[in-house]
Amino acid sequence: MRIEKEDIKKAAEIAKIHLSEEEIESYKKNLEDMTQEFLDALESLGINLDENFDFTKSSSKRTVLRDDEPEIFEKTEMIIKNAPLVKDGLFSVPTIIKGDK
Amino acid sequence: MNNKELLLNATIEEIITALKGGEISVEEMVRFFIERIKKNNLNTFVEIYEDEAIERAREADRKLATGNVHGTLFGIPFALKDNIAVKGHKLTCASRMLLDYTATYDSTVYKRIESEGGILIGRTNMDEFAMGSSTETSFYGNTLNPWDRSRVPGGSSGGSAAAVAAREVVFALGSDTGGSIRQPAALCGVTGLKPTYGRVSRYGLVAFASSLDQIGPICRSAEDAERVFTVINGFDERDTTSKEVEKYNLTDNTTRQFKVAVSNDLNDTHLNPDIKLNLLNLLNDIKADGNIVEEIDFDFSKYSVPVYQILSCSEASSNLARYDGIRYGYRAEKYDSLFDMYKKTRGEGFGEEVKRRILFGTYILMAKNSALYASSFKVARLIRNKLKETFTKYDILITPTTFNTAFKFGEKIDDPIQMHHSDALTSVCNLSGNPGLSIPAGFSRDGLPVGLQIITKRFDEKTMFRFAKYVQTKSDWHRALPEE
Numbered sequence: 001m002r003i004e005k006e007d008i009k010k011a012a013e014i015a016k017i018h019l020s021e022e023e024i025e026s027y028k029k030n031l032e033d034m035t036q037e038f039l040d041a042l043e044s045l046g047i048n049l050d051e052n053f054d055f056t057k058s059s060s061k062r063t064v065l066r067d068d069e070p071e072i073f074e075k076t077e078m079i080i081k082n083a084p085l086v087k088d089g090l091f092s093v094p095t096i097i098k099g100d101k
Numbered sequence: 102m103n104n105k106e107l108l109l110n111a112t113i114e115e116i117i118t119a120l121k122g123g124e125i126s127v128e129e130m131v132r133f134f135i136e137r138i139k140k141n142n143l144n145t146f147v148e149i150y151e152d153e154a155i156e157r158a159r160e161a162d163r164k165l166a167t168g169n170v171h172g173t174l175f176g177i178p179f180a181l182k183d184n185i186a187v188k189g190h191k192l193t194c195a196s197r198m199l200l201d202y203t204a205t206y207d208s209t210v211y212k213r214i215e216s217e218g219g220i221l222i223g224r225t226n227m228d229e230f231a232m233g234s235s236t237e238t239s240f241y242g243n244t245l246n247p248w249d250r251s252r253v254p255g256g257s258s259g260g261s262a263a264a265v266a267a268r269e270v271v272f273a274l275g276s277d278t279g280g281s282i283r284q285p286a287a288l289c290g291v292t293g294l295k296p297t298y299g300r301v302s303r304y305g306l307v308a309f310a311s312s313l314d315q316i317g318p319i320c321r322s323a324e325d326a327e328r329v330f331t332v333i334n335g336f337d338e339r340d341t342t343s344k345e346v347e348k349y350n351l352t353d354n355t356t357r358q359f360k361v362a363v364s365n366d367l368n369d370t371h372l373n374p375d376i377k378l379n380l381l382n383l384l385n386d387i388k389a390d391g392n393i394v395e396e397i398d399f400d401f402s403k404y405s406v407p408v409y410q411i412l413s414c415s416e417a418s419s420n421l422a423r424y425d426g427i428r429y430g431y432r433a434e435k436y437d438s439l440f441d442m443y444k445k446t447r448g449e450g451f452g453e454e455v456k457r458r459i460l461f462g463t464y465i466l467m468a469k470n471s472a473l474y475a476s477s478f479k480v481a482r483l484i485r486n487k488l489k490e491t492f493t494k495y496d497i498l499i500t501p502t503t504f505n506t507a508f509k510f511g512e513k514i515d516d517p518i519q520m521h522h523s524d525a526l527t528s529v530c531n532l533s534g535n536p537g538l539s540i541p542a543g544f545s546r547d548g549l550p551v552g553l554q555i556i557t558k559r560f561d562e563k564t565m566f567r568f569a570k571y572v573q574t575k576s577d578w579h580r581a582l583p584e585e
Contacts, residue, residue, distance in 0.1 A: 003464070011463040015418060016425075016440065017456055018448030031461050033518050035473065038407035042476055045404060045483065053475040066338045078205045084432035091427055094439045 172218025186305035195239035198450035208305020225260030234523035255285030280527025283539035287502035287552020298534035299344035302337030310416035323569035364399035379543030418462030492558035502552030541578035
């Protein structure tokens with residue numbers, strides 16, 4: 001199945017992954033092959049390609065719940081230590097909204 | 102048995118008996134295995150927790166001295182795949198993305214093994230984020246197959262399987278999303294179990310495709326695998342997909358007759374003739390004992406891989422969205438905005454295969470492709486129903502675990518489609534939720550291990566282990582050791 005280069009770029013944009021032109025070309029080919037394989041499988045099995053699938057029957061009917069009991073969380077330091085950039089005990093990120101001072 | 106023979110060949114039960122009888126100390130045993138890891142140099146482990154393991158061994162020896170010995174796995178050295186969390190230890194999924202990440206809590210499986218006396222030796226190598234069938238996508242480099250160092254150990258749990266095969270540890274845990282426990286177990290000549298979905302808690306396992314992922318043991322024998330399974334299985338309120346079924350206990354050793362279905366994959370022209378020959382011999386033996394053995398049409402190995410790719414990549418694209426370079430993990434050095442930081446971080450932090458799968462999953466989940474996603478569920482349902490029907494007539498379904506024995510490094514890494522097909526015979530169980538066990542079933546003419554896959558109905562690991570233990574009384578394949 002043919003996939004447009006624009007679709008690969010769009011998927012990379014949604015997935016927030018930077019790709020080189022070279023990578024886009026090679027992934028385009030892989031994704032075409034993987035999709036085609038699936039379409040071939042459907043055809044051999046005589047299954048129609050459509051959206052008619054009742055997902056409500058697939059999942060367990062019961063939602064597993066546990067009591068929402070408050071507990072003292074003592075691992076803050078461990079969690080902060082894993083961050084690549086920390087400032088005053090807070091996760092540091094690039095500026096998102098610029099003020100107009 | 103002398104001590105070396107004991108440590109290389111004994112079952113967990115026999116080792117514990119030897120410990121209690123004072124034939125060997127836990128510390129001696131732990132040092133023995135750590136020395137082997139270093140000497141073998143197969144790159145099975147990405148980190149050894151030497152000091153900690155020896156300290157725990159000494160603690161266990163003190164307990165032995167006072168006769169205070171408890172635990173199904175007392176004193177037994179084991180390893181964890183590098184995607185299973187142990188508080189205070191690195192947890193990297195063999196990815197650049199997580200090289201500096203330290204786990205902040207314990208996985209349920211680790212807690213359960215620890216409370217039964219197991220001694221953690223280290224974390225093992227794997228394909229990056231468990232995506233691969235050869236352990237070649239690891240950031241830490243290749244793990245070598247102990248049977249032939251020019252060949253892959255399989256994957257993604259390649260480090261765990263090779264470590265058990267080379268007797269560097271008594272058992273190891275892996276994770277299996279499409280065959281990542283059973284395929285490397287087959288390629289390394291050891292026993293590997295993918296339990297029924299929902300039977301072993303996934304709490305503390307780094308998510309790849311949550312509806313397919315299961316943790317399971319890789320061991321020297323079916324007997325050991327069953328023992329480790331009794332420890333790690335059971336309901337866990339911290340995993341919403343954990344099933345409230347009765348906790349699994351060891352089966353008795355009563356023999357019985359089995360009704361065995363053999364999949365027609367055995368006649369597939371793609372199957373390595375040496376694998377076919379070994380399995381046919383074994384089946385003849387089983388038949389000669391009075392078991393019913395019948396071939397059935399089970400064509401799903403032809404279709405399972407593309408369906409598996411659609412479902413697993415879709416889930417992966419969502420699960421791996423969390424790696425954004427903010428709260429943990431790698432962050433690109435240079436960027437000029439928030440979105441630029443995300444893109445560069447993920448572009449540089451993930452390897453080629455991981456990016457391919459995230460991209461494919463994202464593409465499948467685009468609105469215009471929803472028919473592809475929905476249709477993949479139809480195939481998965483078809484597989485589930487076919488298995489259900491099979492188990493109304495049979496106790497056991499047998500397939501080869503893989504179409505081929507261990508391949509050479511570099512043979513498939515540049516051909517992702519061919520690599521994905523390493524999961525053809527195993528991913529069926531992940532799509533349906535059924536348990537699957539790979540056990541050693543002989544060797545090819547060039548001396549490479551062959552694996553037999555045993556599938557049963559869901560939550561029927563009892564029949565699976567009864568059958569596997571019976572098969573292992575018929576051969577010594579599981580006791581064979583690679584040359585050193």
